[in-house]
Amino acid sequence: MNRHTHATIEVEGLTKNFGPKEVLAGLDLELAPGTVLGLLGANGSGKTTLIKCLLGLMKPTSGSVAVLGDDAWNLSAATKSRIGYVPQEVATYPWMRVRHVIDYTAAFYPNWNHEFVADLVRRWHLPLEDRSGTLSVGQLQTLGIVLALGHEPELLVLDEPVASLDPSARRQFLRTLIDIVEDPGRTVLFSTHITSDLERVANQIALLRTGRIEFCGELDTLKERVKRIRILARHDLPNTFAIGGALSCTMEGRVATATVVDYSPDMLDELRERWEADISASDLNLEEIFVELHESRSPRAMAAASSEGSY
Incomplete structure (x- = not known):
């Protein structure tokens, strides 16, 4: 496969309005090849x-969007053949049998991997002779995933791809996705509410809020910078107790618990000395970090989280 040296996705100042409502507000994003x-x-x-603006399914109000070197609104046939997409709701031809839907899609891609698709169909128990209109929501989602993977795309875009899958099917999909992202030239954009799935496959995280990317960086870096701190002081802490840069803080008597976004070991030493307290720090999972960052109203907090490992 011919790999290109430019960024797989380049977005600058992207805005999208629906009437008076601004949904995307000057958004910037860049993904290097191999990013998940x-x-x-x-x-x-x-x-x-x-996602729809990235794929040329929706025209931006302003700003620029380039995918694999092409303007997203004018993607060439060659560029489209290098992209795989699984939407939230998969639409297909309800009168066609699953086998025929796969064959019809394969006809558009000269590099369709028939052996790989046959293996997915077998492992995921897709009923080839059933009409696609009779499939369950989960089966239809599985079919959409197969159709997106069959040509082994260079860019794979997933919009809530496992929302309708049962736990077994979801696990099988993630195993396949982990195998796919081992290719260092393949780029994946994976949108999901299931943060545990992202922790298994993603190496970068982007947090979108009010139409802007407010954090974008390495998952490991994010986990190193956002920690929960527990403070046990010798005496009751004052009502004015606060930790600069904390996303949240609760206090009761001698005990305080805070989530900080610019954690460092020096912070613990400073707090230990200032409050004559026992201090401990613990890790947060991605879901906990997302909730803390999302609910924070502090631009400083977001800037601190993004200060290392960002694009």
Whole structure:
């Protein structure tokens, strides 16, 4: 496969309005080849709108979007053949049998991997002779995943791909995805609310809020910078007790618990000396970090989280 040296995705100043409502507000994003990016955001934050603008399914109001070197709104046939996409709701031809849907899709791709697809169909128990219109929601989602993977795309875009899958099917999909992302030239953008899935496959995380990317960087770096601190002081802490840069803080008597976004070992030493306290720090999982960052109203907190490992 011919690999290109430019960024797989380049977005600058992207805005998208629906009437007076601004859904994307001057968004910037860049993905290097080989990146596996987990896109996180609350409902209504603009994730699906961003994905549709990236794929040329929706025209931006302003700004620029380039995918694999092409303007997203004018993707060439050659560029489209290098992209795989699984939407939230898979649409197909309800009168066609699953076998025929796969064959019809394969006809558009000269590099279709028939052996790989046959293996996926077997492992995921897709009923080849059933009409696609009779499939369950989960089976239809599975079919959409197969259709997106069959040509082994250079860029794979997944918009809530496992929302309708049962736990067994979801686990099988993640195993396949882990194998796929081992290719250093393949780029994946994975939007999902299931943060544990992102922790398994993503090496970068982007947090989308109110139409902007407010954090984008390495998952490991994010976990190193956001920690939960527990403080046990010798005496009751004052009502004015606070930790600069904390996303949240609760206090009761001699005990305080805070989530900080610019953690460093020096911070513990400083707090230990200042409050004559026993201090401990613990890790947070991605879901806990997402909730803390998303609910924080502090631009400083977001800037601190993004200060290392960002694009």
